Structure formats: C-alpha cells, structure tokens
Amino acid sequence: MTKEAAPFRLIDVATRAGVSLATASRSLSGSDGVSKERAEYVRGVALQMGYVANAHARSLAGGAASTVGLIVHEIADPYFTEIASGVLRIATRQSRTVQISQSQRTPEGELLQIRALRAQRVGAIILAGSGYTDAQTEKQLEAELGAFQASGGRVAVIGRHQITADAVLPDNRAGGLTIASHLIELGHRRIVVLAGPADLNTVSDRLAGIMDAFADAGITSDTVTVIHTPFTREGGLTGTDQALHDCPAATAIIALNDVMAIGSLSALRRRGIRIPEDVSVSGFDDITVAADVGPSLTTIRIPMTRIGEQAMEMVLAAKVSRPRRKKTGHELVIRDSTGPVRT
Amino acid sequence: MTKEAAPFRLIDVATRAGVSLATASRSLSGSDGVSKERAEYVRGVALQMGYVANAHARSLAGGAASTVGLIVHEIADPYFTEIASGVLRIATRQSRTVQISQSQRTPEGELLQIRALRAQRVGAIILAGSGYTDAQTEKQLEAELGAFQASGGRVAVIGRHQITADAVLPDNRAGGLTIASHLIELGHRRIVVLAGPADLNTVSDRLAGIMDAFADAGITSDTVTVIHTPFTREGGLTGTDQALHDCPAATAIIALNDVMAIGSLSALRRRGIRIPEDVSVSGFDDITVAADVGPSLTTIRIPMTRIGEQAMEMVLAAKVSRPRRKKTGHELVIRDSTGPVRT
DNA sequence: TTGAAAGCGCTAACAC
DNA sequence: GTGTTAGCGCTTTCAA
Numbered sequence: 001m002t003k004e005a006a007p008f009r010l011i012d013v014a015t016r017a018g019v020s021l022a023t024a025s026r027s028l029s030g031s032d033g034v035s036k037e038r039a040e041y042v043r044g045v046a047l048q049m050g051y052v053a054n055a056h057a058r059s060l061a062g063g064a065a066s067t068v069g070l071i072v073h074e075i076a077d078p079y080f081t082e083i084a085s086g087v088l089r090i091a092t093r094q095s096r097t098v099q100i101s102q103s104q105r106t107p108e109g110e111l112l113q114i115r116a117l118r119a120q121r122v123g124a125i126i127l128a129g130s131g132y133t134d135a136q137t138e139k140q141l142e143a144e145l146g147a148f149q150a151s152g153g154r155v156a157v158i159g160r161h162q163i164t165a166d167a168v169l170p171d172n173r174a175g176g177l178t179i180a181s182h183l184i185e186l187g188h189r190r191i192v193v194l195a196g197p198a199d200l201n202t203v204s205d206r207l208a209g210i211m212d213a214f215a216d217a218g219i220t221s222d223t224v225t226v227i228h229t230p231f232t233r234e235g236g237l238t239g240t241d242q243a244l245h246d247c248p249a250a251t252a253i254i255a256l257n258d259v260m261a262i263g264s265l266s267a268l269r270r271r272g273i274r275i276p277e278d279v280s281v282s283g284f285d286d287i288t289v290a291a292d293v294g295p296s297l298t299t300i301r302i303p304m305t306r307i308g309e310q311a312m313e314m315v316l317a318a319k320v321s322r323p324r325r326k327k328t329g330h331e332l333v334i335r336d337s338t339g340p341v342r343t
Numbered sequence: 344m345t346k347e348a349a350p351f352r353l354i355d356v357a358t359r360a361g362v363s364l365a366t367a368s369r370s371l372s373g374s375d376g377v378s379k380e381r382a383e384y385v386r387g388v389a390l391q392m393g394y395v396a397n398a399h400a401r402s403l404a405g406g407a408a409s410t411v412g413l414i415v416h417e418i419a420d421p422y423f424t425e426i427a428s429g430v431l432r433i434a435t436r437q438s439r440t441v442q443i444s445q446s447q448r449t450p451e452g453e454l455l456q457i458r459a460l461r462a463q464r465v466g467a468i469i470l471a472g473s474g475y476t477d478a479q480t481e482k483q484l485e486a487e488l489g490a491f492q493a494s495g496g497r498v499a500v501i502g503r504h505q506i507t508a509d510a511v512l513p514d515n516r517a518g519g520l521t522i523a524s525h526l527i528e529l530g531h532r533r534i535v536v537l538a539g540p541a542d543l544n545t546v547s548d549r550l551a552g553i554m555d556a557f558a559d560a561g562i563t564s565d566t567v568t569v570i571h572t573p574f575t576r577e578g579g580l581t582g583t584d585q586a587l588h589d590c591p592a593a594t595a596i597i598a599l600n601d602v603m604a605i606g607s608l609s610a611l612r613r614r615g616i617r618i619p620e621d622v623s624v625s626g627f628d629d630i631t632v633a634a635d636v637g638p639s640l641t642t643i644r645i646p647m648t649r650i651g652e653q654a655m656e657m658v659l660a661a662k663v664s665r666p667r668r669k670k671t672g673h674e675l676v677i678r679d680s681t682g683p684v685r686t
Numbered sequence: 687t688t689g690a691a692a693g694c695g696c697t698a699a700c701a702c
Numbered sequence: 703g704t705g706t707t708a709g710c711g712c713t714t715t716c717a718a
Contacts, residue, residue, distance in 0.1 A: 007461075009695055020705045025697060035703065052462035056399040057695035060710045067442065067463075075418075076428035076631070076648075085419035088445050097463055099410065099440050102431050118350075119395035120410075120440055151349075233631075262635050288419070288576075292605050294637015305419075352711060363689045368713060378687065400711030403694045 008051045017045040028053065029063070055097075065123030067097045068154075068315055071113045073105045073129045077232075078259065078287035079304060083128050083158065086308025094316060103129065105231075107137040114144045124154035124315035128308075130202035131160035138162045154315040158307055159202060166314040166324045168307050172202055175300040175330040176209020177216070179254060179282050182298070182332055184213060187341035188252040188280060190223045192243040194264055195256050196231030203231075206256050206284060225250070229260075236263025244271070251279055251341045258283035258290050261297055265337070269294075276339035286333055295336035303328055351394045360388040371396070372406070408466035410440045411497075411658055414456045416448045416472045420575075421602065421630035422647060426471050426501065429651025437659060446472065448574075450480040457487045467497035467658035471651070473545035474503035481505045497658040501650055502545060509657040509667045511650050515545055518643040518673040519552020520559070522597060522625050525641070525675055527556060530684035531595040531623060533566045535586040537607060538599050539574030546574075549599050549627060568593070572603075579606025587614070594622055594684045601626035601633050601642055608636060608680070619682035629676055638679035646671055 014024035019042060026034045027042035034042075059065045070087050072080035084100060091098045099122060103109035110127065117125050125148060131138055142163050145155050155165040159172070183191060193210060196203045207226065214221035225247050229235035236255055240263065243250060255261035261283030268275055275281055275295050283290060286301035310326055357367035362385060369377045370385035377385075402408045413430050415423035427443060434441045442465060446452035453470065460468050468491060474481055485506050488498050498508040502515070526534060536553060539546045550569065557564035568590050572578035579598055583606065586593060598604035604626030611618055618624055618638055626633060629644035653669055 010697095011695080021695095022697085022705060022707095023703085026704090029697080031697095033703065038703085052458065054403070054695050055463045056402045057710090058697075060397070060399045060403055060694090060712085061696040061698080062710060063697055074428070075431055076424055081419055081424050084443075085417070088418055088443065092445055092447070095459070097442050097444065097459065099442050100427075100431065101440065102435055104435070115395070116438070116440065120398045233635075262632070266635060289605070289632045289636070292576075292609060292637070293632070293635045294639075296637075353713095354711080364712085365689055365691095365714080366687085369688090372713080374713095376687065381687085397711055400694090401713075403696085403710090404712040404714080405694065406713055 007054075008049050010051070010053065013042065013046045013049060013051050016049065017042045059121055065121050067099055067120075067122050068124040068126060068312070069099045069101065069113075069117035069120070069122040070126045071101055071103055071110060071117070071128060073103055075100060075102060078289070079257065079285055080128060082287065082304035083308035083311075086305040086310075087126060087312045088308075089305075090309050090312040090316070096316070107132050107134075107141065110141060111144060114141070114148070118144075118148050118153070122153070124156070126156050126158070126311045126315060127160070127163075128158040128311070130200040131157075131162060133199050133201055133204055135162070154319065156311040156314040158311055161201070164323055166311075168310045168314070168326045168328060170202075170302045170307065170328050171330040172205035173209040173212070175284065175302065176206040177212045178209075178330065178332050179284065179298075179300050180210040180213030181217070182334070183252050183254065183280065183282065183338065184217050184219070186252075186280065186338060189219070189341075190247065190250045191225070191252045191254060192247055192250045193224060193226045193254045193256065194236055194239040194243070194260050195226050195228050196235065196260065198228045200231070203228075203256055210254065231257060231260065233259050233263035233266070236260030236265075237267045240264040240267035244273075252338070253279060253281045255281065255283050258285045258287045258297060258299055261299070261337075262289075262293055265293060265295075265297075275337050277342065280338040280341075282338055286331075290333075291335065298335045298338040299333050301331040301333050350397075351392050353394070353396065356385065356389045356392060356394050359392065360385045402464050408464050410442055410463075410465050411467040411469060411655070412442045412444065412456075412460035412463070412465040413469045414444055414446055414453060414460070414471060416446055418443060418445060421632070422600065422628055423471060425630065425647035426651035426654075429648040429653075430469060430655045431651075432648075433652050433655040433659070439659070450475050450477075450484065453484060454487060457484070457491070461487075461491050461496070465496070467499070469499050469501070469654045469658060470503070470506075471501040471654070473543040474500075474505060476542050476544055476547055478505070497662065499654040499657040501654055504544070507666055509654075511653045511657070511669045511671060513545075513645045513650065513671050514673040515548035516552040516555070518627065518645065519549040520555045521552075521673065521675050522627065522643050523553040523556030524560070525677070526595045526597065526623065526625065526681065527560050527562070529595075529623065529681060532562070532684075533590065533593045534568070534595045534597060535590055535593045536567060536569045536597045536599065537579055537582040537586070537603050538569050538571050539578065539603065541571045543574070546571075546599055553597065574600055574603065576602050576606035576609070579603030579608075580610045583607040583610035587616075595681070596622060596624045598624065598626050601628045601630045601640060604640055604642070604680075605632075605636055608638075608640070612637075618680055620685065623681040623684075625681050629674075633676075634678065641678045641681040642676050644674040644676050
C-alpha cells in the first residue's frame with residue numbers, strides 16, 4: 001500500500017518560502033500588505049509545491065467561500081441542463097466549484113435545498129427555474145435568500161421577477177407574443193395551448209404574451225383553449241390527447257416548452273395526424289434537439305446557456321447595492337412543425 | 344434591513360440540552376459513548392432548533408466529508424446528463440450534496456478536476472465517462488485516485504475497466520455485437536462506423552463488439568469502414584459527409600453514440616437521402632430523445648440513469664476490501680431508422 | 687458514560 | 703511591510 005503523503009499546508013509553503021504564515025496567506029489571497037516581489041515569490045513556491053488551499057479551513061476562518069450552489073428543478077430537463085452547462089462553463093474557467101441540487105419542482109423542495117446550501121456555507125446560490133405565482137411561497141423563498149444575503153452570501157435568480165436579488169430574466173411574455181403572432185399570421189384561430197402547471201410564473205407570463213398577440217391583432221381569443229398538464233414530455237402527450245378530445249377543430253397547438261411540444265408531436269404522430277398539414281405545433285426554449293425531432297420544431301429561442309453564464313457572472317462579480325436585472329432576448333425560429341392553416 | 348441571526352452552533356445545542364459539547368457531538372454523529380436516552384434527547388433539541396452542522400468545521404475537524412464530486416466530460420451531453428440525474432436522485436434522497444465538474448473531454452482535464460476535488464476534501468469521487476486507451480494516461484489517473492482512496496476517500500468509476508476501484512461497467516462490447524448483428528441480419532454488409540475519438544475505451548470496446556459480430560456471422564469485415572470524428576452531433580455531421588464521399592456504396596451507418604447518430608440523420612436528410620430506404624442508421628445509448636428524432640432511432644439502450652444511481656450507491660456504501668464491479672446490461676431497441684437492405 | 691481541552695488549516699485582527 | 707496570535711465550529715483523544 002502506498003503511503004499517502006499528507007497534502008501540503010499553508011505553513012509548509014510559508015516555511016519553504018521563508019516567510020510567516022500571515023505573509024503566505026496574504027500573498028496567496030492577493031490581499032495587500034505584502035511587497036510585490038515577496039508575494040510573487042511565495043506564489044511561485046506554492047505553485048511549485050502543488051499547494052492547494054484547504055477550502056474548509058479557509059471558509060471556516062472567515063475567508064470567502066468558493067463554492068456556488070445551483071438549484072434546478074430537474075437536471076435531466078434540457079432547459080436546466082443547458083443552464084447548468086453555462087454555469088459550469090464559467091465555473092471551470094474561474095476555478096470555482098459548483099454544487100447542483102434538485103428541487104423536484106416544488107417550492108418546498110427549493111426551500112429545503114436553499115437551507116441545505118446555507119448549511120454547507122456556500123458562497124453563492126443560483127436559483128434557476130420558474131417562480132411560483134403564489135405570493136406566499138415566493139415570500140418564504142425571498143426571506144430565506146434574504147437571510148443568506150444578509151450573512152454575506154451572493155444570490156442570483158433566473159426568471160423570477162418578484163424576488164429582490166440579482167436576476168436574469170428570460171423574455172417570456174414577449175416570446176409568447178411572438179409565437180402566437182406567428183401562428184395568427186399563418187391564419188390559425190382555433191388554438192390549443194399546452195401549458196405547464198398554472199402556478200408557475202413562466203407559464204402565466206408566456207400565456208399572457210399569447211393573449212397580448214390576440215389583442216394586438218384585434219381578434220378575440222375565445223377560440224384559445226388552455227390545458228394545464230405537467231411541464232414534461234408526458235404532460236405534452238396527455239395534454240394533446242385531451243386537446244384532441246376537447247377541441248377537435250383546433251388547427252394549432254402552442255406548447256409552452258419544447259419538451260411538451262415533443263410529447264405532443266409524438267401523440268399526434270401516433271394517431272396519424274400530419275404536422276403541419278393537419279395541425280401546426282410550436283414549442284418554446286429551443287433546446288438542442290428541437291432541430292432534430294420529426295418534424296423539426298418551430299419555437300422561441302431562449303438563450304439558456306448564456307443565461308446560466310450570466311447568472312454565474314453575476315454572483316462572481318463584486319456586490320453592488322442595488323440588485324442587477326438582466327433581461328435576455330428571444331428569437332423566433334421557424335422550422336417544419338408550423339405551416340399555414342388549411343382551408 | 345433584517346438583522347441576520349447567526350446560525351446555531353453545536354455549542355448552542357449543547358447548552359440548550361444541558362450537556363457538554365462532546366456529548367452533543369457524539370449524540371448527533373451517532374457514535375457510541377452516550378446513553379440512548381440522552382442521545383435521543385439531544386437530537387430532539389437539535390431538530391427543534393433547526394440546527395444543521397457546519398460542513399466545513401466538521402470536515403476540518405476530521406469528520407466524514409459529506410459531499411461527493413462527480414466528474415463528467417460535459418454536462419450538456421445527454422449521456423452524462425442522464426448519469427448525473429441518477430447520481431442526483433440518490434443524493435437528494437440521502438441528503439448528500441454533489442459537486443459536478445467538467446473534464447472538457449481530456450485526460451488532463453480529468454486529472455485537474457480530481458485534484459480540485461481532493462483539495463476541496465470531498466468524501467467521494469465518481470469519475471464518469473470513457474477511459475482512455477493510452478495506458479500511461481490511465482496510470483496517472485489511477486495514481487491520483489489511489490492517493491485519494493488511501494487518504495480515506497471513496498471512489499467509483501463508470502466504464503473504466505483498467506482502474507482499480509469500484510466500477511460500474513456498461514456492456515459496450517456486447518452492445519456493439521448486438522447492433523452489428525441486427526444490421527447484418529437485415530442484409531447490410533457495406534457498413535460505415537461513425538466512431539468517436541480512437542483513444543476512448545468506449546469507442547474501442549464498441550468497435551470490438553462490432554467486429555465480433557462479423558466474426559460470429561462468419562463473414563469478412565473488409566467492407567466495414569471506420570471514421571473517427573468527435574463524439575458529438577457535429578462529429579456525426581462531418582463524419583457522415585466524409586462517409587458519403589469515401590464509401591458511396593454503404594447501406595448502413597453505425598454511430599457509436601446517439602448524439603453522433605442524430606448528427607448523421609441531419610446530414611443525410613439535408614442531402615435528401617432517405618432513411619432507412621437508402622441507408623440505415625443506428626445509434627448507441629438510447630438517450631431520451633432517441634425516440635423522438637426523425638426518423639426515430641434504432642439503438643442500443645444503456646441504462647445511464649441506473650448507472651449513475653449505482654455509482655452513487657457504491658460510494659455511499661460501506662467500504663469493502665476488494666473493489667466491486669457491477670456490469671450493466673444492454674438492450675436492442677428497434678425503431679424506424681434501420682431497415683432491410685434494398686436490393 | 688461524560689466532560690475538558692487540544693487541535694484540524696486557515697484568515698484577520700493586532701502588534702511591531 | 704511583516705510577524706504573532708486568537709479564533710472559526712467541529713471531532714476526538716484523554717481524564718475523570
């Protein structure tokens with residue numbers, strides 16, 4: 001059995017460099033109070049020894065905690081996968097470590113994970129994923145995050161306008177308007193919206209945008225049916241079955257995310273319904289596979305990876321007094337799943 | 344501004360429960376040396392106070408580190424997304440936290456991430472992703488992981504037979520045999536294999552299985568062309584272009600993972616080549632979207648999520664002297680992208 | 687069975 | 703500009 005050499009400690013570096021512990025600490029953390037040459041020299045010694053600071057000791061001693069926690073609803077959901085990818089990309093580049101935890105798509109789950117992350121004393125928390133329309137729930141989350149921030153933690157949220165913290169805000173309402181306008185222009189009037197859970201902000205915002213489109217076009221939205229099923233492929237499947245039963249005359253289906261749209265495509269194909277000849281289908285998000293499903297999906301592109309990067313950049317940046325809010329754009333991507341209504 | 348109450352410390356719990364710090368510690372960590380009733384009582388007090396131990400202090404003091412590190416090539420690659428999903432599922436269930444880091448598909452990246460995780464003093468490391476055929480590289484990784492294990496860390500690797508550690512081993516070679524046999528049965532002889540980088544074990548194993556199939560069928564594999572491009576959608580795209588140029592007579596394309604297969608599908612469609620009438624295409628892994636691409640993909644199912652769960656269970660389980668190796672099965676999933684060769 | 691006290695490796699006052 | 707030293711919150715000997 002190989003005898004395991006204990007890892008070097010800061011004191012080892014200090015000794016080797018012939019300076020005190022404090023000087024070594026200052027040199028490595030880049031704080032001033034050390035002459036340039038000396039600091040440089042100490043860093044060189046440390047590097048050569050392969051010294052890496054013990055993150056636990058550093059954090060315990062009151063230094064800045066280096067790990068950031070990322071809370072997603074479910075990592076296997078492509079929307080969150082891409083956000084996580086953006087977060088990790090910046091993390092790798094900046095030598096930061098990130099802990100990922102899943103909220104299981106419930107507010108209680110989010111609360112639980114925030115508490116866990118706080119207990120772990122992470123330096124920052126990125127809360128990804130739709131907020132909840134229930135103000136009560138959001139208040140609780142905000143209180144928890146507020147407490148974390150008060151104790152020096154950094155926070156960034158993605159797509160939650162209610163929470164007072166740095167935020168990256170996807171253009172959900174405007175995106176809803178864009179996609180609905182596209183369908184209206186193609187002549188569609190009888191439209192089914194495959195919406196996720198009604199208590200999600202993302203859902204209500206995108207829905208509001210869709211209604212905006214009808215108002216803008218000066219036509220009634222009485223012919224729009226909204227069906228709420230889970231924000232998953234399975235939800236798209238059952239929602240479509242229900243739509244076919246309730247509104248057989250519908251000529252278009254707007255799914256409020258791509259995953260649901262893909263489920264819808266599958267349900268339609270299974271019944272031999274042609275897309276887009278018989279019914280047009282659109283998605284939302286433009287996840288990576290949207291271009292490869294059959295038929296390729298018309299959708300609204302939300303730059304998830306970039307959003308993840310921005311959220312990470314925000315929590316890594318210096319603290320500012322007023323919370324920053326970054327709005328991201330959206331883009332209509334027309335592919336093969338939508339077409340003019342057949343007369 | 345809300346005054347932030349400092350979180351409770353163990354000493355607070357001890358005081359409130361009327362015991363010493365040591366007794367409180369023992370009670371909560373479940374180590375013996377405390378009477379049952381007392382321990383029970385202290386735990387009750389802690390729970391009621393909402394006490395959560397400071398992970399840094401615990402780890403620094405020599406307690407068991409609770410976080411596990413997961414190293415993937417790239418989180419946005421569906422193969423790794425699903426493994427991560429399995430790992431996180433178990434983590435959530437067991438109240439463990441997991442740090443995810445990306446190796447950027449290079450052995451140096453893996454080495455770097457292992458070092459970083461060691462510096463973070465994680466309790467366990469799960470190394471996911473193909474090993475490298477270069478023995479030198481694997482030796483270095485093994486040394487680093489060995490050192491980690493020697494210092495008490497737990498390790499599980501996924502799909503790397505060379506490394507001495509608990510391992511979950513996907514059935515790559517047998518899977519290769521199965522998929523190639525399927526195509527041979529359909530009458531295909533001129534086959535192009537879209538392989539990922541030649542230095543990946545996953546690639547060489549799957550490739551070996553394909554050759555096995557030809558040997559088993561008693562036919563020559565001279566008609567098989569292997570093209571090495573990156574293990575990505577883009578790689579599938581360029582590989583297919585190259586295949587079309589080099590082997591216009593090929594009737595089937597075996598991609599060594601689904602992502603490449605999807606890229607291939609796209610390249611073929613773009614040129615108006617019909618699938619499977621003109622050329623059959625198969626994938627490997629059965630990622631979630633494989634059923635939804637156009638046409639749906641015939642592939643070999645590898646239970647990635649389950650693999651992630653198993654790896655996590657292994658590092659969480661009690662240490663055993665001899666490394667465990669768990670082999671996982673595979674399953675041929677026939678969909679619409681493969682068909683009989685046209686005469 | 688319980689408690690007192692000595693660190694774990696680091697940062698940040700505080701001296702010089 | 704540099705060094706000394708007191709903790710951070712916990713686990714774990716070592717005594718009692």
